[in-house]
Amino acid sequence: MLVLSRKPGQSILIGSSIEVRIIEVQGDHVKIGINAPKDISILRKELMDEVKKANREAVVNSAGISLEELSKVLKE
Amino acid sequence: MIIESKHFGYIEVPEEEIIRFPEGIYGFEDIKEYVLLGKVGDNNPFMWLHAVHESDVCFVVIDPFVFKKDYSPSISDEVLHKLEVDDPTDIRFLSIVVIPQDMSKMTANLQGPIVINAKKNIAMQVILDDDKYTTRHYILEEMKKGA
Numbered sequence: 001m002l003v004l005s006r007k008p009g010q011s012i013l014i015g016s017s018i019e020v021r022i023i024e025v026q027g028d029h030v031k032i033g034i035n036a037p038k039d040i041s042i043l044r045k046e047l048m049d050e051v052k053k054a055n056r057e058a059v060v061n062s063a064g065i066s067l068e069e070l071s072k073v074l075k076e
Numbered sequence: 077m078i079i080e081s082k083h084f085g086y087i088e089v090p091e092e093e094i095i096r097f098p099e100g101i102y103g104f105e106d107i108k109e110y111v112l113l114g115k116v117g118d119n120n121p122f123m124w125l126h127a128v129h130e131s132d133v134c135f136v137v138i139d140p141f142v143f144k145k146d147y148s149p150s151i152s153d154e155v156l157h158k159l160e161v162d163d164p165t166d167i168r169f170l171s172i173v174v175i176p177q178d179m180s181k182m183t184a185n186l187q188g189p190i191v192i193n194a195k196k197n198i199a200m201q202v203i204l205d206d207d208k209y210t211t212r213h214y215i216l217e218e219m220k221k222g223a
Contacts, residue, residue, distance in 0.1 A: 038154050043203055051188040051203055052103035054211040058135050058174045058185075059104075063083070065136060065175055071120040073179045074143075074219065 079111065082132040083124075087113070094128060095197045098158070101172075102188065102201055107133055110199075125170065125190070137170040138184055143219045149189050149209075155202055159193040166195040174212065183212035 004012060011021040018040070023031040034042055077094075078086050089111050097108050109128040114120070121142040127133035140147045149169060161167060169191060171184040186209040192199040 038152070039157075041154075041203075043205065047187070047203055047205070048102065050211045051185065051201070054174060054185050054188070055101060055103040055135075055172060055201075058172045059133055067114050067120055067122045067124070067136070070122045070136065070173075070175070070179065070182070073182070074121070074215070076180070 077128075079126065079128050080131040081126060081134065083126075083134055084113070087126075089113075089128075093197070095192060095199050097199050097201075099200050101135075101190070102203075104133060112137075122173070123170075125172075136173040136175060137190065138173055138215070140169055140171040140184060140186060140189065143184070143215050143222065144186065144213070145222050147186060149186075149191075149202070149204055150206070151191060151202065155191060155200065158200060159191065159198045160196055161193050163195070166193050168192045168194045173215070180216055182215050184215050184218075185211045186213050187211045 006012065006022045008022050008024050011019050013019055017037050019035040021033040021035075023033045025031075036042060077089055077091060079089055080086055093111055095110050095112065097110060099105065100107050104127075107127045107130055110125050111128055113124040113126050114122070121138050123137050125135040125137045147169075151167070156164070156167075159167075169189045171186055171189055173182055173184050175182045186204075187206070188201050188203045188211060190199055191202050
């Protein structure tokens with residue numbers, strides 16, 4: 001991982017189309033602005049990690065389940 | 077074509093029913109082809125989303141509007157473009173379900189819906205950056221709320 005130090009107001013360019021700017025620092029919070037083409041998704045990493053985790057659990061737990069049983073649970 | 081499933085053995089599936097996931101599903105990015113199983117008209121909202129070439133990758137999915145009538149995922153133009161959507165009414169949503177030992181505590185991922193262009197059978201998982209939704213909504217609770 002490339003680690004750089006920036007001050008508020010300074011930017012980093014990634015490739016030719018992505019700009020990451022430090023907007024403001026308050027205590028242990030950093031406000032970051034990002035300019036990127038619309039087809040590049042920008043996400044908080046924890047969100048992605050959560051979705052991957054939920055997906056993996058879904059696969060592990062689906063072994064041996066019957067859709068009829070599930071449907072019955074809904075109707076209770 | 078015939079697909080092999082650890083769950084179901086060998087299943088015959090018409091080629092036209094194969095759904096392409098050009099970007100896979102998060103955590104399973106290398107798997108690009110799935111098929112929906114179990115959608116017989118028996119009023120069962122649950123289905124299987126089964127990988128075509130991996131016998132043990134299979135998700136239980138549900139139409140989110142069955143238990144969350146006010147679900148309003150906002151889908152960007154970029155997603156519509158990636159799914160080659162000509163008509164927004166071609167879009168379907170599915171939520172991946174996690175089923176614990178106690179089935180009544182099953183949860184659905186409303187934050188990361190599977191979005192499908194039902195006309196062209198192209199799909200992707202979209203992560204919504206919306207505080208309203210999480211990766212684990214208790215299905216039974218949501219149904220009771222909505223009743």
